[in-house]
Amino acid sequence: MAEITYREAVIQAMSEEMRRDDAVFLIGEDVGPSGGIFKCSEGLFDEFGAARVIDAPISEAGYIGLSVGAAVTGMRPIAELMFGDFSLLTMDQIVNQAAKIRYMTGGQCRVPLTIRTTMGAGRSSAAQHSQSLHALFAHIPGLKVALPSCPRDAKGLLKTAIRDDNPVLVFEGKMMYNDKGPVPEEEYTIPFGVAEVKRAGDDCTIIAVSSMVGLALEAAQTLSREDEISVEVVDPRTLVPLDEETLVESVRKTGYALIVDEASLRYGVTGELAALVTEAAFDYLDAPVKRIGAANVPIPFSPTLEGAAIPHSETIVDAVRALRGKIRR
């Protein structure tokens, strides 16, 4: 397996799918010759040209709307929203149009639309360039939501998204673009709705998404080394569809569950997953399910403030210790 970055994985997924299918095209702000603000479309313009790598005006609602229209009439757009925060400008197009046009018309059309966007704080980008908004979309029937946590998943899930006949939002963790990881050299995709046990363990389950998976793995090492707690880290990889079985199985095995997401805690993914495992594994739980998320504040700018608002691996370590009764909180 080759070691490539998360960014390279994204680019490979798009270029392979664009080679494979003429209907696939990329549209977004600065995705053309400049290669994108996160350099996630580098080389695509040179290979596929202006007709298939389209620099859009700064009109997020407009070009997501165009992508919906293109998707229902035979194309397979990949629309890039530079920052997840900008998805809020496109809510009517994604929620009222893309998610509903198939259903409202009694199944008359398919909407093979992939929306790539980013999530996560950590760059001192402040409140309008740091949000993690995946839960908003996971809430909407008709949409699928993928959250790759490593280069292999970034490529495999994105390829699946592009081939999917439904609107899919792929949230890329912007702090992971430079992270390297093993990626198969042969052609592969990763199916939606299949969670991955990123690390096997017996004493506590951590369900984590996106960049929180990396923090959870780090925490698991610490807990193994310092506390002899064997942690299992499970990554759902897609929130919709959700592999409930794998999550529940893990919690039944370990009897303890901690759920970690970078988004604001309230009304989010952690609440949904906590309800799921509590309902399905209540009799197996030895402690109430715990959750970690960002503080319920807009993401602040200054590094000390930003750091105080988002989860860290130490936060996870402490939470597992508390769960296992090692420390009192």
Place this chain on the structure above:
Amino acid sequence: MAKKVTARRAKPVAKKKVTAALPEGASKRKTKPPRAKTAARRSGKAPRAKTAAKSNGLDADMLWSMYRKMVQIRKFEEHVWDVYIRGLMPGLAHLYIGEEAVAVGACAALREDDYITSTHRGHGHCLAKGARLDRMMAEIMGKEAGYCRGKGGSMHIADMSLGNLGANGIVGGGFGVATGAALSAKMRGTDQVSLCFFGDGAANQGILLETGNMAAIWNLPVIYVCENNQYGEHTPSDKVTGSERIVDRAEAMGLAGVRVEGADVMEVYEVVAAAVSRARRGDGATFVEMMTYRFRGHHVGDAATYRTAKELKWWMENRDPINLLGERMIKHGIADRSRLERVDEQVEEEVVEAVEFARNAPLPPAEQAREDVYA
């Protein structure tokens, strides 16, 4: 600051031009009769309507077909009203009565494989694009035999096989889909065009600027048809619209623009046909403002107290698109009254049959609520 205020105040003065055709005592703004062709201002490379068909070179078959289609829409809507009042349909119904010439003239300029997007007031667009009366009525009554198997209802009728990408319950919701379909046609190398129906209300949604701008920069084969029926729900359009003429916004977006008398089905047809051939040639998008008027309230049950009886009467007497075309056909020796009446009677029977079909059609089984969410 002071200068800005002056500039804003100056605008309404220009609006006070009123023509003699106004009904006495009626609001000047609303009853200004739609401008005649001579007044239609064209900006940019707006398509020029051919004048041949306006003289004796009228195509009789086409006029009959447009007459019949307009009557079909009128009678369909009258029956929707009836069905609604009798409690035979759930939800809301926004009737198109009075605006028939816009849908019929515009869709007559399209091919079957061209696209349209429609609005909450969309029954006319769907029928004009070729939808069947019975499946339309079945959908409106929430029946499984309806176009959307009962999942959409009055506001969401679509027939993708006829290029009807669907009516939209969001005002301005069609801009993205229609413009995207045009982008898709261009990318796929077809010569299909896409036509977006929207109202004067939707003209104030920001996404019009976004999509219209993209249509301009990428020269997309799209025709924006603004049905200016002069009221956005209950609010007079000019109370909430900064420019006197909505079509003036076209130039700002880099689009060709033209304003049309929307009650004249031939003029609608000719202008849209010119815009369509322009789009098909690859010469880009056109924005057409159709001056029109709805004879009923915003929806069935709206008493429309926000406008005067006199204003309504003026429009019904002077700008009924079906009467205008009928009289013209008689004048040119294409039709006589009895033949026109026969068409009315035939269409009435067809619509009654459609209502019967829909009434007798079964409701969808409850478990279908969970189908069609994902492909």
